[in-house]
Amino acid sequence: LRVLQRHYPQLMEVMRFQITSRREFERLRACDPATLTDLERAARFLYLQRLAFGGQLGGVFAVQPGCGPRFSLARIGPLLDAAHARLDGVVFENLPWQEVLARYDGPQALFYLDPPYWGGEDDYGKGLFDRDQFAELAERLGRIEGAFLLSINDRPEIRDLFGAFVIEEVRLTYSVSKSE
Structure with missing residues:
Protein backbone atom coordinates (compact mmCIF):
# COMPACT_ATOMS: atom_id res chain seq x y z
CA LEU A 1 0.00 0.00 0.00
CA ARG A 2 2.80 2.40 0.92
CA VAL A 3 4.47 1.83 -2.47
CA LEU A 4 1.17 2.45 -4.30
CA GLN A 5 0.59 5.62 -2.31
CA ARG A 6 4.05 7.10 -2.78
CA HIS A 7 5.57 5.49 -5.85
CA TYR A 8 2.78 4.39 -8.20
CA PRO A 9 4.43 5.65 -11.44
CA GLN A 10 7.75 4.09 -10.44
CA LEU A 11 6.06 0.76 -9.63
CA GLU A 24 10.34 -15.84 -14.39
CA PHE A 25 7.56 -16.96 -12.07
CA GLU A 26 9.81 -19.60 -10.48
CA ARG A 27 12.73 -17.16 -10.26
CA LEU A 28 10.62 -14.57 -8.45
CA ARG A 29 9.00 -17.17 -6.22
CA ALA A 30 12.43 -18.43 -5.13
CA CYS A 31 13.80 -14.91 -4.64
CA ASP A 32 14.23 -13.76 -1.03
CA PRO A 33 12.06 -10.61 -0.73
CA ALA A 34 14.47 -9.21 1.88
CA THR A 35 17.06 -8.77 -0.90
CA LEU A 36 14.75 -6.51 -2.94
CA THR A 37 13.94 -2.82 -2.82
CA ASP A 38 10.43 -1.77 -1.81
CA LEU A 39 9.51 -1.25 -5.48
CA GLU A 40 10.92 -4.62 -6.54
CA ARG A 41 9.16 -6.35 -3.63
CA ALA A 42 5.80 -4.76 -4.55
CA ALA A 43 6.25 -5.71 -8.23
CA ARG A 44 7.18 -9.28 -7.21
CA PHE A 45 4.09 -9.51 -5.01
CA LEU A 46 1.75 -8.36 -7.81
CA TYR A 47 3.38 -10.64 -10.36
CA LEU A 48 3.21 -13.74 -8.17
CA GLN A 49 -0.26 -12.99 -6.87
CA ARG A 50 -1.67 -12.55 -10.36
CA LEU A 51 0.00 -15.66 -11.79
CA ALA A 52 -0.22 -18.13 -8.91
CA PHE A 53 -3.06 -20.64 -8.77
CA GLY A 54 -5.78 -19.16 -6.56
CA GLY A 55 -3.70 -16.02 -6.02
CA GLN A 56 -1.64 -17.80 -3.35
CA LEU A 57 1.91 -16.48 -3.37
CA GLY A 58 3.39 -19.90 -2.62
CA GLY A 59 1.23 -21.49 -5.29
CA VAL A 60 2.05 -22.90 -8.66
CA PHE A 61 2.18 -21.16 -12.02
CA ALA A 62 -1.42 -20.90 -13.20
CA VAL A 63 -1.52 -20.22 -16.92
CA GLN A 64 -3.91 -22.25 -19.02
CA PRO A 65 -3.94 -22.83 -22.76
CA GLY A 66 -6.54 -20.67 -24.46
CA CYS A 67 -6.63 -18.11 -21.66
CA GLY A 68 -4.55 -15.00 -21.59
CA PRO A 69 -2.17 -14.48 -18.69
CA ARG A 70 -3.60 -12.80 -15.60
CA PHE A 71 -0.48 -10.64 -15.37
CA SER A 72 -0.77 -7.88 -17.88
CA LEU A 73 0.32 -4.32 -17.26
CA ALA A 74 -2.58 -3.18 -19.44
CA ARG A 75 -4.94 -4.83 -16.91
CA ILE A 76 -3.06 -4.09 -13.68
CA GLY A 77 -3.28 -0.31 -14.07
CA PRO A 78 -7.09 -0.32 -14.39
CA LEU A 79 -7.35 -2.95 -11.63
CA LEU A 80 -5.37 -0.76 -9.21
CA ASP A 81 -7.38 2.29 -10.27
CA ALA A 82 -10.63 0.41 -9.59
CA ALA A 83 -9.37 -0.68 -6.17
CA HIS A 84 -8.45 2.92 -5.40
CA ALA A 85 -11.90 4.17 -6.42
CA ARG A 86 -13.65 1.44 -4.44
CA LEU A 87 -11.65 2.19 -1.29
CA ASP A 88 -12.02 5.98 -1.55
CA GLY A 89 -13.67 7.10 1.67
CA VAL A 90 -13.14 3.77 3.45
CA VAL A 91 -11.65 3.89 6.94
CA PHE A 92 -9.32 1.07 7.96
CA GLU A 93 -9.04 0.37 11.66
CA ASN A 94 -6.47 -1.68 13.48
CA LEU A 95 -8.17 -2.09 16.83
CA PRO A 96 -9.40 -5.03 18.87
CA TRP A 97 -12.87 -6.10 17.73
CA GLN A 98 -14.37 -4.99 21.06
CA GLU A 99 -13.18 -1.40 20.44
CA VAL A 100 -14.48 -1.39 16.86
CA LEU A 101 -17.96 -2.43 18.06
CA ALA A 102 -17.93 0.18 20.84
CA ARG A 103 -16.64 3.00 18.62
CA TYR A 104 -18.79 2.49 15.52
CA ASP A 105 -22.04 1.00 16.83
CA GLY A 106 -25.25 2.85 16.05
CA PRO A 107 -28.61 2.24 14.37
CA GLN A 108 -27.09 2.56 10.87
CA ALA A 109 -24.00 0.41 11.56
CA LEU A 110 -23.43 -2.86 9.75
CA PHE A 111 -20.55 -4.96 11.04
CA TYR A 112 -19.00 -7.82 9.13
CA LEU A 113 -17.15 -10.14 11.49
CA ASP A 114 -14.86 -12.96 10.40
CA PRO A 115 -13.21 -14.35 13.53
CA PRO A 116 -11.08 -17.48 13.42
CA TYR A 117 -13.15 -20.61 13.12
CA TRP A 118 -13.87 -22.73 16.17
CA GLY A 119 -10.87 -25.02 16.49
CA GLY A 120 -8.61 -22.63 14.57
CA GLU A 121 -8.33 -19.86 17.14
CA ASP A 122 -4.63 -19.32 16.41
CA ASP A 123 -5.11 -19.09 12.63
CA TYR A 124 -4.85 -15.28 12.67
CA GLY A 125 -1.91 -15.32 15.07
CA LYS A 126 -1.13 -17.07 18.33
CA GLY A 127 -2.97 -15.52 21.26
CA LEU A 128 -4.94 -12.95 19.22
CA PHE A 129 -8.30 -14.67 19.66
CA ASP A 130 -8.93 -17.39 22.23
CA ARG A 131 -11.93 -19.66 22.60
CA ASP A 132 -13.41 -17.58 25.45
CA GLN A 133 -13.87 -14.67 23.06
CA PHE A 134 -16.63 -16.49 21.15
CA ALA A 135 -18.93 -16.17 24.18
CA GLU A 136 -17.91 -12.53 24.66
CA LEU A 137 -18.57 -11.85 20.97
CA ALA A 138 -22.06 -13.39 21.15
CA GLU A 139 -22.87 -11.38 24.27
CA ARG A 140 -21.66 -8.08 22.82
CA LEU A 141 -23.42 -8.65 19.50
CA GLY A 142 -26.64 -9.13 21.46
CA ARG A 143 -26.29 -5.56 22.77
CA ILE A 144 -25.39 -3.61 19.62
CA GLU A 145 -27.81 -1.14 18.03
CA GLY A 146 -26.64 -1.93 14.51
CA ALA A 147 -26.73 -5.14 12.51
CA PHE A 148 -24.06 -7.70 11.83
CA LEU A 149 -23.07 -10.53 9.56
CA LEU A 150 -20.80 -13.18 11.06
CA SER A 151 -18.87 -15.80 9.07
CA ILE A 152 -18.10 -18.82 11.21
CA ASN A 153 -17.92 -22.59 10.89
CA ASP A 154 -21.02 -24.59 11.72
CA ARG A 155 -20.30 -26.40 14.96
CA PRO A 156 -22.62 -27.37 17.83
CA GLU A 157 -20.65 -25.07 20.15
CA ILE A 158 -21.16 -22.15 17.76
CA ARG A 159 -24.87 -22.87 17.40
CA ASP A 160 -25.18 -22.91 21.20
CA LEU A 161 -23.31 -19.63 21.65
CA PHE A 162 -25.02 -17.78 18.79
CA GLY A 163 -28.42 -19.48 19.01
CA ALA A 164 -30.20 -16.23 19.90
CA PHE A 165 -29.48 -14.91 16.39
CA VAL A 166 -30.80 -15.85 12.97
CA ILE A 167 -28.43 -18.44 11.56
CA GLU A 168 -28.37 -19.16 7.84
CA GLU A 169 -26.40 -22.19 6.82
CA VAL A 170 -24.33 -21.73 3.69
CA ARG A 171 -22.66 -24.68 2.05
CA LEU A 172 -19.54 -24.09 0.03
CA THR A 173 -16.77 -25.95 -1.66
CA TYR A 174 -13.26 -24.64 -1.39
CA SER A 175 -11.64 -24.65 -4.80
CA VAL A 176 -8.18 -23.69 -3.61
CA SER A 177 -6.47 -25.58 -0.85
CA LYS A 178 -3.21 -24.88 0.85
CA SER A 179 -1.02 -27.93 1.05
CA GLU A 180 1.49 -28.12 3.84
Whole structure:
Protein backbone atom coordinates (compact mmCIF):
# COMPACT_ATOMS: atom_id res chain seq x y z
CA LEU A 1 0.00 0.00 0.00
CA ARG A 2 2.80 2.40 0.92
CA VAL A 3 4.47 1.83 -2.47
CA LEU A 4 1.17 2.45 -4.30
CA GLN A 5 0.59 5.62 -2.31
CA ARG A 6 4.05 7.10 -2.78
CA HIS A 7 5.57 5.49 -5.85
CA TYR A 8 2.78 4.39 -8.20
CA PRO A 9 4.43 5.65 -11.44
CA GLN A 10 7.75 4.09 -10.44
CA LEU A 11 6.06 0.76 -9.63
CA MET A 12 4.40 0.71 -13.03
CA GLU A 13 7.77 1.47 -14.64
CA VAL A 14 9.44 -1.43 -12.76
CA MET A 15 6.75 -3.77 -14.14
CA ARG A 16 6.67 -2.22 -17.61
CA PHE A 17 8.65 -4.90 -19.42
CA GLN A 18 7.74 -7.82 -17.17
CA ILE A 19 6.86 -10.90 -19.21
CA THR A 20 4.69 -13.84 -18.25
CA SER A 21 6.80 -16.97 -18.15
CA ARG A 22 7.11 -20.03 -15.95
CA ARG A 23 10.87 -19.42 -15.59
CA GLU A 24 10.34 -15.84 -14.39
CA PHE A 25 7.56 -16.96 -12.07
CA GLU A 26 9.81 -19.60 -10.48
CA ARG A 27 12.73 -17.16 -10.26
CA LEU A 28 10.62 -14.57 -8.45
CA ARG A 29 9.00 -17.17 -6.22
CA ALA A 30 12.43 -18.43 -5.13
CA CYS A 31 13.80 -14.91 -4.64
CA ASP A 32 14.23 -13.76 -1.03
CA PRO A 33 12.06 -10.61 -0.73
CA ALA A 34 14.47 -9.21 1.88
CA THR A 35 17.06 -8.77 -0.90
CA LEU A 36 14.75 -6.51 -2.94
CA THR A 37 13.94 -2.82 -2.82
CA ASP A 38 10.43 -1.77 -1.81
CA LEU A 39 9.51 -1.25 -5.48
CA GLU A 40 10.92 -4.62 -6.54
CA ARG A 41 9.16 -6.35 -3.63
CA ALA A 42 5.80 -4.76 -4.55
CA ALA A 43 6.25 -5.71 -8.23
CA ARG A 44 7.18 -9.28 -7.21
CA PHE A 45 4.09 -9.51 -5.01
CA LEU A 46 1.75 -8.36 -7.81
CA TYR A 47 3.38 -10.64 -10.36
CA LEU A 48 3.21 -13.74 -8.17
CA GLN A 49 -0.26 -12.99 -6.87
CA ARG A 50 -1.67 -12.55 -10.36
CA LEU A 51 0.00 -15.66 -11.79
CA ALA A 52 -0.22 -18.13 -8.91
CA PHE A 53 -3.06 -20.64 -8.77
CA GLY A 54 -5.78 -19.16 -6.56
CA GLY A 55 -3.70 -16.02 -6.02
CA GLN A 56 -1.64 -17.80 -3.35
CA LEU A 57 1.91 -16.48 -3.37
CA GLY A 58 3.39 -19.90 -2.62
CA GLY A 59 1.23 -21.49 -5.29
CA VAL A 60 2.05 -22.90 -8.66
CA PHE A 61 2.18 -21.16 -12.02
CA ALA A 62 -1.42 -20.90 -13.20
CA VAL A 63 -1.52 -20.22 -16.92
CA GLN A 64 -3.91 -22.25 -19.02
CA PRO A 65 -3.94 -22.83 -22.76
CA GLY A 66 -6.54 -20.67 -24.46
CA CYS A 67 -6.63 -18.11 -21.66
CA GLY A 68 -4.55 -15.00 -21.59
CA PRO A 69 -2.17 -14.48 -18.69
CA ARG A 70 -3.60 -12.80 -15.60
CA PHE A 71 -0.48 -10.64 -15.37
CA SER A 72 -0.77 -7.88 -17.88
CA LEU A 73 0.32 -4.32 -17.26
CA ALA A 74 -2.58 -3.18 -19.44
CA ARG A 75 -4.94 -4.83 -16.91
CA ILE A 76 -3.06 -4.09 -13.68
CA GLY A 77 -3.28 -0.31 -14.07
CA PRO A 78 -7.09 -0.32 -14.39
CA LEU A 79 -7.35 -2.95 -11.63
CA LEU A 80 -5.37 -0.76 -9.21
CA ASP A 81 -7.38 2.29 -10.27
CA ALA A 82 -10.63 0.41 -9.59
CA ALA A 83 -9.37 -0.68 -6.17
CA HIS A 84 -8.45 2.92 -5.40
CA ALA A 85 -11.90 4.17 -6.42
CA ARG A 86 -13.65 1.44 -4.44
CA LEU A 87 -11.65 2.19 -1.29
CA ASP A 88 -12.02 5.98 -1.55
CA GLY A 89 -13.67 7.10 1.67
CA VAL A 90 -13.14 3.77 3.45
CA VAL A 91 -11.65 3.89 6.94
CA PHE A 92 -9.32 1.07 7.96
CA GLU A 93 -9.04 0.37 11.66
CA ASN A 94 -6.47 -1.68 13.48
CA LEU A 95 -8.17 -2.09 16.83
CA PRO A 96 -9.40 -5.03 18.87
CA TRP A 97 -12.87 -6.10 17.73
CA GLN A 98 -14.37 -4.99 21.06
CA GLU A 99 -13.18 -1.40 20.44
CA VAL A 100 -14.48 -1.39 16.86
CA LEU A 101 -17.96 -2.43 18.06
CA ALA A 102 -17.93 0.18 20.84
CA ARG A 103 -16.64 3.00 18.62
CA TYR A 104 -18.79 2.49 15.52
CA ASP A 105 -22.04 1.00 16.83
CA GLY A 106 -25.25 2.85 16.05
CA PRO A 107 -28.61 2.24 14.37
CA GLN A 108 -27.09 2.56 10.87
CA ALA A 109 -24.00 0.41 11.56
CA LEU A 110 -23.43 -2.86 9.75
CA PHE A 111 -20.55 -4.96 11.04
CA TYR A 112 -19.00 -7.82 9.13
CA LEU A 113 -17.15 -10.14 11.49
CA ASP A 114 -14.86 -12.96 10.40
CA PRO A 115 -13.21 -14.35 13.53
CA PRO A 116 -11.08 -17.48 13.42
CA TYR A 117 -13.15 -20.61 13.12
CA TRP A 118 -13.87 -22.73 16.17
CA GLY A 119 -10.87 -25.02 16.49
CA GLY A 120 -8.61 -22.63 14.57
CA GLU A 121 -8.33 -19.86 17.14
CA ASP A 122 -4.63 -19.32 16.41
CA ASP A 123 -5.11 -19.09 12.63
CA TYR A 124 -4.85 -15.28 12.67
CA GLY A 125 -1.91 -15.32 15.07
CA LYS A 126 -1.13 -17.07 18.33
CA GLY A 127 -2.97 -15.52 21.26
CA LEU A 128 -4.94 -12.95 19.22
CA PHE A 129 -8.30 -14.67 19.66
CA ASP A 130 -8.93 -17.39 22.23
CA ARG A 131 -11.93 -19.66 22.60
CA ASP A 132 -13.41 -17.58 25.45
CA GLN A 133 -13.87 -14.67 23.06
CA PHE A 134 -16.63 -16.49 21.15
CA ALA A 135 -18.93 -16.17 24.18
CA GLU A 136 -17.91 -12.53 24.66
CA LEU A 137 -18.57 -11.85 20.97
CA ALA A 138 -22.06 -13.39 21.15
CA GLU A 139 -22.87 -11.38 24.27
CA ARG A 140 -21.66 -8.08 22.82
CA LEU A 141 -23.42 -8.65 19.50
CA GLY A 142 -26.64 -9.13 21.46
CA ARG A 143 -26.29 -5.56 22.77
CA ILE A 144 -25.39 -3.61 19.62
CA GLU A 145 -27.81 -1.14 18.03
CA GLY A 146 -26.64 -1.93 14.51
CA ALA A 147 -26.73 -5.14 12.51
CA PHE A 148 -24.06 -7.70 11.83
CA LEU A 149 -23.07 -10.53 9.56
CA LEU A 150 -20.80 -13.18 11.06
CA SER A 151 -18.87 -15.80 9.07
CA ILE A 152 -18.10 -18.82 11.21
CA ASN A 153 -17.92 -22.59 10.89
CA ASP A 154 -21.02 -24.59 11.72
CA ARG A 155 -20.30 -26.40 14.96
CA PRO A 156 -22.62 -27.37 17.83
CA GLU A 157 -20.65 -25.07 20.15
CA ILE A 158 -21.16 -22.15 17.76
CA ARG A 159 -24.87 -22.87 17.40
CA ASP A 160 -25.18 -22.91 21.20
CA LEU A 161 -23.31 -19.63 21.65
CA PHE A 162 -25.02 -17.78 18.79
CA GLY A 163 -28.42 -19.48 19.01
CA ALA A 164 -30.20 -16.23 19.90
CA PHE A 165 -29.48 -14.91 16.39
CA VAL A 166 -30.80 -15.85 12.97
CA ILE A 167 -28.43 -18.44 11.56
CA GLU A 168 -28.37 -19.16 7.84
CA GLU A 169 -26.40 -22.19 6.82
CA VAL A 170 -24.33 -21.73 3.69
CA ARG A 171 -22.66 -24.68 2.05
CA LEU A 172 -19.54 -24.09 0.03
CA THR A 173 -16.77 -25.95 -1.66
CA TYR A 174 -13.26 -24.64 -1.39
CA SER A 175 -11.64 -24.65 -4.80
CA VAL A 176 -8.18 -23.69 -3.61
CA SER A 177 -6.47 -25.58 -0.85
CA LYS A 178 -3.21 -24.88 0.85
CA SER A 179 -1.02 -27.93 1.05
CA GLU A 180 1.49 -28.12 3.84
